Amino acid sequence: MPDISQHFSRKEFxxxxxxxxxxxxxxxxxxxxxxxxxxxSPITVTSGCRCPAYNNSIGGVHKSQHIRGRAADIxxxxxxxxxxxxxxxxxxxSVGSYNSFTHVDSRTGPTVQW
Numbered sequence: 001m002p003d004i005s006q007h008f009s010r011k012e013f014x015x016x017x018x019x020x021x022x023x024x025x026x027x028x029x030x031x032x033x034x035x036x037x038x039x040x041s042p043i044t045v046t047s048g049c050r051c052p053a054y055n056n057s058i059g060g061v062h063k064s065q066h067i068r069g070r071a072a073d074i075x076x077x078x079x080x081x082x083x084x085x086x087x088x089x090x091x092x093x094s095v096g097s098y099n100s101f102t103h104v105d106s107r108t109g110p111t112v113q114w
Contacts, residue, residue: 035088050064070105093111
């Protein structure tokens with residue numbers, strides 16, 4: 001059941017280690033809602049918030065936006081990650097496109113794409 005936006009619950013963004021970190025940046029949440037609306041398809045958050053210890057344990061980068069609650073790795077049902085990445089870039093988000101998911105983040109400063 002959604003509790004922080006029309007389609008998302010805080011639990012979807014919780015750190016996987018069980019520490020309870022689940023703070024999500026409002027701009028990121030707005031972008032994810034726009035992506036869901038644009039593609040008219042559900043989004044699965046495969047990685048949201050990460051505490052520093054969990055981020056280190058999975059080999060995440062030291063200054064990961066996930067640690068700040070500003071990033072989500074997502075899969076959009078029946079949509080290729082490259083299509084999701086293109087649209088997220090149009091929204092002004094920083095984006096990483098991978099084979100099976102798209103990284104979207106709301107970092108401050110210049111956006112980056114990879």
